[in-house]
Amino acid sequence: MRAYEVLYIIKPDLEEEAVQAVANRFSEIVTANGGTDLKVDIWGKRRLAYEIKKFNEGYYVLMNFNSEPHVVKELERLLKISDDVIRFLTTKQE
Numbered sequence: 001m002r003a004y005e006v007l008y009i010i011k012p013d014l015e016e017e018a019v020q021a022v023a024n025r026f027s028e029i030v031t032a033n034g035g036t037d038l039k040v041d042i043w044g045k046r047r048l049a050y051e052i053k054k055f056n057e058g059y060y061v062l063m064n065f066n067s068e069p070h071v072v073k074e075l076e077r078l079l080k081i082s083d084d085v086i087r088f089l090t091t092k093q094e
Contacts, residue, residue, distance in 0.1 A: 001036065001066045008079055008088035009058035012045055019059045022084050027063065029075055035067035052086050064093075 008026075010019050019042065027040050043060035052058070072090055079088045 001068060003037075003064070003066050003093035004072055004090060005093055006063045006065075006072075006075065006079075006088060006090045008061055008063075009048070009052070009086045010061060010084050011086055012055055012057040012059060014059070014084065018084075019061075022082075023061050026061075026075065026079070029078060030063070030065050030067060030071060033067065033071040033074060035065045035071050038063065038065045055086060058086050 006026075010022055014022070023040055023042055027038055030038055041062045041064075043062065045057055045059050047057055048055065076088070076090060079085050
């Protein structure tokens with residue numbers, strides 16, 4: 001298993017409960033596919049460095065977990081097609 005870090009930005013026009021629901025949905029995807037040591041940190045609404053999809057702000061969410069590479073592929077696939085996610089970045093930890 002490898003350690004991964006995923007940072008994604010959720011649209012700012014959602015309410016707090018909806019942001020929590022989106023974060024829980026992606027956390028469940030990781031755990032359902034065999035990911036371990038899951039840590040989710042919701043940073044809250046922050047200003048973006050530049051405009052993305054007509055938004056100047058977004059809710060930042062950081063996820064750290066250990067998993068096999070196929071779990072990350074599935075998570076990235078679902079992040080790409082999600083209407084609530086503006087942008088995401090996945091990195092493999094040392």
